[in-house]
Amino acid sequence: MLKACPESQPQSAAGPEEIARFRLTRHHLAESKPADAVTVARDVCGMQAQFMSAASLQLWTRNHGIAQNAIERALWQERSLVRTSLMRQTLHLVPADQFSVYIAALRSSRVRAVLRIMARFRISRDEAEDLTGLILEALSSGPSSRVAIQAAVRPKVSKRVRAWMDKVWSIVRIPIAEGLICYSPSEGNEATFIRVDQWLGKQAPVAEQPARMELLRSYLRAYGPATLSDFAHWSGMSAGEVRTLPRLLAAELEEVETEKRVSLVLCRDVELLQARNNNKGTDSIRLLPHFDPYLLAHRGKDHLVDSRHYKRVYRNQGWISPVLLINGRVAGVWTHKRQARNLTVTIEPFGKLSRMVRRAIAREAEDLSRFFACNLELLVR
Numbered sequence: 001m002l003k004a005c006p007e008s009q010p011q012s013a014a015g016p017e018e019i020a021r022f023r024l025t026r027h028h029l030a031e032s033k034p035a036d037a038v039t040v041a042r043d044v045c046g047m048q049a050q051f052m053s054a055a056s057l058q059l060w061t062r063n064h065g066i067a068q069n070a071i072e073r074a075l076w077q078e079r080s081l082v083r084t085s086l087m088r089q090t091l092h093l094v095p096a097d098q099f100s101v102y103i104a105a106l107r108s109s110r111v112r113a114v115l116r117i118m119a120r121f122r123i124s125r126d127e128a129e130d131l132t133g134l135i136l137e138a139l140s141s142g143p144s145s146r147v148a149i150q151a152a153v154r155p156k157v158s159k160r161v162r163a164w165m166d167k168v169w170s171i172v173r174i175p176i177a178e179g180l181i182c183y184s185p186s187e188g189n190e191a192t193f194i195r196v197d198q199w200l201g202k203q204a205p206v207a208e209q210p211a212r213m214e215l216l217r218s219y220l221r222a223y224g225p226a227t228l229s230d231f232a233h234w235s236g237m238s239a240g241e242v243r244t245l246p247r248l249l250a251a252e253l254e255e256v257e258t259e260k261r262v263s264l265v266l267c268r269d270v271e272l273l274q275a276r277n278n279n280k281g282t283d284s285i286r287l288l289p290h291f292d293p294y295l296l297a298h299r300g301k302d303h304l305v306d307s308r309h310y311k312r313v314y315r316n317q318g319w320i321s322p323v324l325l326i327n328g329r330v331a332g333v334w335t336h337k338r339q340a341r342n343l344t345v346t347i348e349p350f351g352k353l354s355r356m357v358r359r360a361i362a363r364e365a366e367d368l369s370r371f372f373a374c375n376l377e378l379l380v381r
Helices: 016-026 037-043 052-060 068-077 096-119 125-138 146-156 159-167 173-177 208-223 228-235 267-274 307-313 355-372
Strands: 081-085 091-095 181-187 190-195 253-257 262-266 285-288 323-326 329-339 342-349 375-380
Touching (some): 016 267, 037 052, 037 068, 037 081, 037 091, 068 081, 081 173, 091 096, 096 173, 125 146, 125 159, 146 159, 146 190, 173 181, 208 228, 253 267, 285 355, 307 329, 329 355, 342 355
Parallel strands (some): 342 375
Antiparallel strands (some): 081 181, 181 190, 285 323, 323 329, 329 342
16 A cells, blocks of 8 residues: 655645646646757657657647658757657657666566567577677678678578568567667668677666656556556556556655546656646647657546547557547547648648637648648648
């Protein structure tokens, strides 16, 4: 059982408006001082980066002053952001100085998942480790594509490993999960990989349990209040792997009642969360792009979108639509299309929009056209 934080009441209540304003503020989606790309990625626990175009827009929607070249510079020149596979086996951009924490927290669960698949091909742990060594050897002279890596290691592995290679999309999942390699600048449309010791330098080791504790702190700071089930869903770890974390962090956590359930929040955030005036002020009206992290952090989605519109947002095969977000709730979906120097933004609201909301949407779309350096055509259906 968690103890109450000092000067607070255990299992205090927090209403939906307070929770939404709290999360919007932490996500740089409420009125706040603009933050750079690295700070934004740190505060939201990484940008979802299966597609770099979506990751760039996730950063833009939180700071309209961020330019595309600034994001590219942070990734490939300053190397202050790193692109690699992390939560839920999906690509993310995270700050380079947090790379080791994410890797340490998620490593064992992600490596086990790959080893289970390899075991179906009768590939032992030793063979898997040998394959990792061969991949690192193939990358010893610098970055290389997935196809080139497979071509380099294939003649050196057993028939069992070759059979597994023929069935999987990528053979680099274990060295990525172990933090030994990460993504480097693409060659055309081809993703490339590089050794982390060459890209970021030698990384200081981080123990697993402290890393998981730190990851839970960061998650709750961005997405609290949330349940342990939410954290497991977001991180991709099992319930058993996260079960002991609240006890280890008992002095730092508070339980709060949120719409028929008890959730966790950091003690340091209780006062801000429960402030009755934290939902007042300028409305938050934003165009969130594909796979925005704000939409992915909780197992249940009823606090975000009405059930009748759920499948328009959370689509088949894991696709997450771009959404119109008004004060923390999804009020519609949108698309954009670029053609030469022209940008067409189409909004499909789920209900009537006030004149004030329409004006705010127009301002967002204008800012988006400036991000792309295009002329704007805005359609509201």
